[in-house]
Amino acid sequence: MKMKLAATAIAAACALPLQASADGEVNIYSYRQAYLLEPLLNAFQEETGIETNVVFAKKGLAERLEREGRNSPADLVMTVDISRINELVERDLVEGIENDTLQNNIPQNLRHPDGKWFALTTRGRLIYASKERVEEGEITTYEQLADEKWDDRICTRSGKHPYNIALFSSMIAHHGEEATEEWLEGLKDNLARKPQGGDRDQIKAIHAGECDIAIGNSYYYGNMLNDENQREAAESVRLVFPNADGRGTHINISGIALTKSAPNRDNAIRLMEFLSEPKAQQIYAEANTEYPANPSVKPSGMVAEWGEINPDDLSLQEIAENRSAAVKMVDRVDYDN
Structure with missing residues (x-):
């Protein structure tokens, strides 16, 4: 059986x-x-x-x-x-x-x-980038998501989703709360639309021209490539492994x-x-x-x-312990609104 x-x-x-x-x-x-x-x-x-x-x-x-x-x-x-x-x-x-x-x-x-x-x-928490509108190497780190050049060009799902909370928690671990909150405010200012949908929806939004870059898990991209109804959207983006040449990509x-x-x-x-x-x-x-x-x-x-992923070797338990601070930070910057 x-x-x-x-x-x-x-x-x-x-x-x-x-x-x-x-x-x-x-x-x-x-x-x-x-x-x-x-x-x-x-x-x-x-x-x-x-x-x-x-x-x-x-x-x-x-x-x-x-x-x-x-x-x-x-x-x-x-x-x-x-x-x-x-x-x-x-x-x-x-x-x-x-x-x-x-x-x-x-x-x-x-x-x-x-x-x-x-x-x-x-799984890596990656950056999805439009093949048409973003040059290869134009964005390489999470920190750059707050740069003014990406104003009105970024899509994400809810900031309160566990996948994003884990990423924000890792930023707190690396940079401290004050610097991370400033970064998160910059990321919010660069959003092209209100946070919504799942990671697949961010790829679809790039394909539709609603934004140029987004944050998402690596396996959603793979799942879309395996789905003939979503393959075209997936093929419109390239994967960026943030901080690959530094501390490593958040996993x-x-x-x-x-x-x-x-x-x-x-x-x-x-x-x-x-x-x-x-x-x-x-x-x-x-x-x-x-x-x-x-x-x-x-x-x-x-x-x-x-290609090879260079994973951030930060303890996942340390990330988990920053979860409460990350959730409160998302509320303070009113990320989802």
């Missing part, structure tokens, strides 16, 4: 409880859609015989874990950004583990210092954490180990056009064609 997909919305998820405990199973709460995990989890079952059950929700999994308490059937939570995984830590819902396999496979800056979460893949993660309630703890840790190994890292990264977290695994396919 292949992995079981439980739900596609939090309301449905709450109506479909998982088995509280069963030999040979692992129960997963996931912010990433279950079909994206299927190749990985099927490979895990083929190798170990352990079945996996997945509940997917766009939001509310931390609240559900709190509500269920020690009786929660969830063994693992899989997330799509550092903010969501750190929320689990702040609510004391996940267990720190010391595990040689995970510590050897996942670099220190891509895991919690006490083993409360581990990255599985990374975010997909990650995994062991719940405190885990009824199938040993099997869950076995899955975490499996996901950090080269075979699974290759499958996961390729399926989502992302970068492997395990440094021994090189990007492949389309991602490799984009």
Whole structure:
């Protein structure tokens, strides 16, 4: 039997409880859609015989874990950004583990210092630039997004979205709050329209001539290239890896954490180990056009064609700890309005 997909919305998820405990199973709460995990989890079952059950929700999994308490059937939570995984830590819902396999496979800056979460893949928070209206090399850093030359030429999604909050948090870590707030005000002044939509919508806006540059994750660009209905828009932009010649490009993660309630703890840790190994890292990264977290695994396919990424080695935990300051800053500059 292949992995079981439980739900596609939090309301449905709450109506479909998982088995509280069963030999040979692992129960997963996931912010990433279950079909994206299927190749990985099927490979895990083929190798170990352990079945996996997945509940997917766009939001509310931390609240559900709190509500269920020690009786929660969830063994693992899989997330799509550092903010969501750190929320689990702040609510004391996940267990720190010391595990040689995970510590050897996942670099220190891509895991919690006490083993409360581990990255599985990374993605760059890049600049999308119009091939027609922006010369190659004309913008190379995040700091330049605040330059007056880009007045009325930038598009972004909401400043409060976790992906942008993580980027702003990294700027705070590098420059301090005062300098980052000045930069954020400059970025806002350069917006061509009110922040809206998702990362794909920023590429579409460039293609439509509404702006010339935008901020977005690398994998959205890859996903659009793989979609014949969105390929033309994607091909109208080039990817810029900001700060590649300096501190490195800001990255975010997909990650995994062991719940405190885990009824199938040993099997869950076995899955975490499996996901950090080269075979699974290759499958996961390729399926989502992302970068492997395990440094021994090189990007492949389309991602490799984009060229090497020089990732900022700033601890993701340090970025997470600046989240509150970043959210307040977005409000102070009234970024979304």
